[in-house]
Amino acid sequence: MSAGAVLGDFELTLVRDSIYWWDGGAMFGVVPKTLWNRKLPADELNRVPLGLNCYVIRTGDHTVLIETGAGDKPDAVFRERAKLPPVPEPLPAVIARHGIDPESIDIVINSHLHWDHCSGNTTITPKGVVPTFPRARYFAPRGEWAHAHEHHIRDSVAYIDANYDPLMESGRLTLVDDGAVIVPGIRMHSAPGHNRGIMVVTAESRGETFCFLSDVVPGSAHLQPTWIPAFDLFPLESIDTRTKWLTRAMEQNWLCGFGHDHQIDFARILPDPKTHFCARAWNSVESGL
Numbered sequence: 182m183s184a185g186a187v188l189g190d191f192e193l194t195l196v197r198d199s200i201y202w203w204d205g206g207a208m209f210g211v212v213p214k215t216l217w218n219r220k221l222p223a224d225e226l227n228r229v230p231l232g233l234n235c236y237v238i239r240t241g242d243h244t245v246l247i248e249t250g251a252g253d254k255p256d257a258v259f260r261e262r263a264k265l266p267p268v269p270e271p272l273p274a275v276i277a278r279h280g281i282d283p284e285s286i287d288i289v290i291n292s293h294l295h296w297d298h299c300s301g302n303t304t305i306t307p308k309g310v311v312p313t314f315p316r317a318r319y320f321a322p323r324g325e326w327a328h329a330h331e332h333h334i335r336d337s338v339a340y341i342d343a344n345y346d347p348l349m350e351s352g353r354l355t356l357v358d359d360g361a362v363i364v365p366g367i368r369m370h371s372a373p374g375h376n377r378g379i380m381v382v383t384a385e386s387r388g389e390t391f392c393f394l395s396d397v398v399p400g401s402a403h404l405q406p407t408w409i410p411a412f413d414l415f416p417l418e419s420i421d422t423r424t425k426w427l428t429r430a431m432e433q434n435w436l437c438g439f440g441h442d443h444q445i446d447f448a449r450i451l452p453d454p455k456t457h458f459c460a461r462a463w464n465s466v467e468s469g470l
């Protein structure tokens with residue numbers, strides 16, 4: 182299975198941890214179903230398919246994993262509700278199927294700390310919670326760390342302390358601020374709206390740029406700046422943040438990765454007279470970037 186792209190000296194691979202299904206109304210906020218259902222058809226329980234998209238970037242010096250998917254924390258009831266596979270395949274095994282040695286991962290980046298982006302950071306074992314990637318240093322936004330530990334009634338359900346607290350206790354987790362350079366060429370940037378702390382990740386090599394858009398643009402059905410999920414805590418900021426990053430991506434011909442598109446691995450962003458932006462997609466079964 183191959184879902185890779187070359188970016189200057191970097192090699193990029195999409196690793197889709199699995200697909201889960203979530204309420205379509207929650208994913209599209211105030212947008213009427215008659216509109217969003219044409220782009221992302223819902224199942225009989227009004228759920229739409231979402232990829233748990235992780236990206237591996239091999240820079241030559243480092244193997245960087247962005248996001249770690251749903252992991253082993255969701256229980257059976259939750260897994261059924263989200264139509265997750267009943268038994269999770271460990272993320273290292275999914276990565277290995279792409280021809281990448283999971284042991285080689287030395288950097289893990291979380292764009293934010295919601296369960297669907299970092300539950301594979303750690304693994305539950307009889308001996309306790311251990312890092313899934315034993316050689317790795319982990320990086321997450323400082324603002325997210327603070328907000329996650331507020332356990333606010335509005336969104337505490339999205340946070341699982343076992344995904345990051347043990348990493349902090351063992352000194353493996355570094356909290357970062359806007360513009361942080363993780364390794365040469367790879368940076369995290371503040372992108373508020375979905376929540377206050379979320380960051381997008383850019384990778385630059387030889388004048389080419391990849392941008393992981395995370396939940397700033399969950400998928401190609403969310404390219405219209407006003408199609409903001411009901412989850413987003415600050416929807417007006419979401420519109421501004423999305424417009425800013427998609428405009429940059431379009432003007433500079435970046436390669437982009439969406440947080441949750443279940444079909445598109447990589448995309449270029451193009452203008453669209455009706456919806457502002459559209460995507461030219463490229464994935465493992467089609468080509469033509």
Ligand SMILES: [Zn+2]
Nearest residue numbers: 295297396440
């Ligand atoms: Zn998400």
